[in-house]
Amino acid sequence: MVKGRFVDLILSGRKRSTIRLGKVIPRYSEVIIHGGGRPIAKARIVRVVHKKVRELTEEDARKDGYESLDELLKDLERVYGRKISPDDTVTIIEFEVEKTFTDLNPEDVYLGLSPIDVARIAYRYLRNELSKEDLRILDAVMRYRSIREASIKLFGTLSKRWLIRKVLRRCLKRLIEKGILKVDRDKLEKVASLSPYLRDVLERSSGSE
Numbered sequence: 320m321v322k323g324r325f326v327d328l329i330l331s332g333r334k335r336s337t338i339r340l341g342k343v344i345p346r347y348s349e350v351i352i353h354g355g356g357r358p359i360a361k362a363r364i365v366r367v368v369h370k371k372v373r374e375l376t377e378e379d380a381r382k383d384g385y386e387s388l389d390e391l392l393k394d395l396e397r398v399y400g401r402k403i404s405p406d407d408t409v410t411i412i413e414f415e416v417e418k419t420f421t422d423l424n425p426e427d428v429y430l431g432l433s434p435i436d437v438a439r440i441a442y443r444y445l446r447n448e449l450s451k452e453d454l455r456i457l458d459a460v461m462r463y464r465s466i467r468e469a470s471i472k473l474f475g476t477l478s479k480r481w482l483i484r485k486v487l488r489r490c491l492k493r494l495i496e497k498g499i500l501k502v503d504r505d506k507l508e509k510v511a512s513l514s515p516y517l518r519d520v521l522e523r524s525s526g527s528e
Contacts, residue, residue, distance in 0.1 A: 325384050326354040329416065334384035336413040338391065340399050342369055343410035350414070351439055357499045358420050358440050366413040373405035382413070423502050430502065434466050434487055441490035444499050449490070456486045 321329065321337075328334035329352060345364050352360045370379075372392070380391040396403050424431035432440075438460040446454060459469035460483065470480045494500040 321352060321354040321359075323355050326359055328384045329354070329360060330419055330421065332416065334382070335415070336379070336382040336411055338375075338379065338383050338395070339410045339412065340395055340403070340407060341410065342408050343367075343412070345412060349417070351436065352414075352416075353443070357444075357501075360416045360420060361418040361436060362414040362416045364412060364414050366411075368411040368413070370409055370411065371405065372403055372407045372409055375409065379411060383411075420500060423500060425502050429487065429491060430500065432491075434460055434483075435464055437487045437491055437494075440494060440499070441487075444497070445490055445493055448493075453486050453490070456483055457490070459483075460487070 325334055345367060348364050350362055350364060351358050352362055375388055375391070377388050380386075380388040383391060385391040385394070392403055395409075418431070429437055438457040441449070442454070442457045442461065449457070456469065456473065459473050460466065463469045463472055466480050466483050466487075467477060469483055470477050473479070474482075491500070495502055
C-alpha cells in the first residue's frame with residue numbers, strides 16, 4: 320500500500336520505483352499497486368537492485384517520489400521505526416505501470432482486467448465476506464494463473480469453468496458496489512442493458528444516491 324501522496328506520482332509516471340529496507344525478492348513480475356484504500360494500477364517489475372544505504376543517490380530518491388535523499392532516509396526511519404545505518408541493505412524495485420485502474424472498461428466482461436487481477440483484488444478486499452469455497456476458487460485462479468487450469472485442479476474437468484467465472488463476476492460486482500473499483504458511470508449506463516450483473520450494479524448505485 321503506497322501513501323496517498325504518491326498515488327498521483329505513480330499514475331503520472333513520476334514515481335517509478337520503491338525502496339524497501341532489507342533484501343527483498345519480489346514474488347511476482349507483475350504487481351497490483353494499492354493506495355488510498357483501493358487498487359490504483361497494475362505494474363511490471365523491470366529491475367531489482369540491492370544496495371547499501373551509503374550507495375543511494377539523489378536520483379534513486381527522485382525515482383521513488385522524494386525531493387531529496389535526506390527526505391527518503393527520514394521517511395524510511397519513520398516507516399521502519401528505527402535509525403537507518405549506512406551499512407543497512409536496501410532493495411530498489413523499479414517498475415513500469417502497464418494499466419491504471421482509474422478508467423476501467425465496462426464493455427469487457429472483467430472491465431479490462433485479467434481473471435488473475437480480479438482474483439487478487441477480491442482476495443485482498445473481500446476475503447472477510449467471502450465463503451470458504453469462493454476463497455478456494457480465487458486462490459486456485461491466482462496459483463494456476465488461468466481459469467482453465469484452476470478448473471482442472473479444483474474439479475478435475477473443464478466443464479466447471481462457468482462456476483469459476485461466476486465467482487469472479489460476483490466479486491467484481493461487489494468491488495464496484497463498494498467503490499474499490501471505479502467505473503465511469505456514463506459508460507456503465509451504456510452497457511448495463513447488455514450485462515445483468517452490471518445492470519444490477521447500476522441500479523444499486525442509483526438507489527444509494
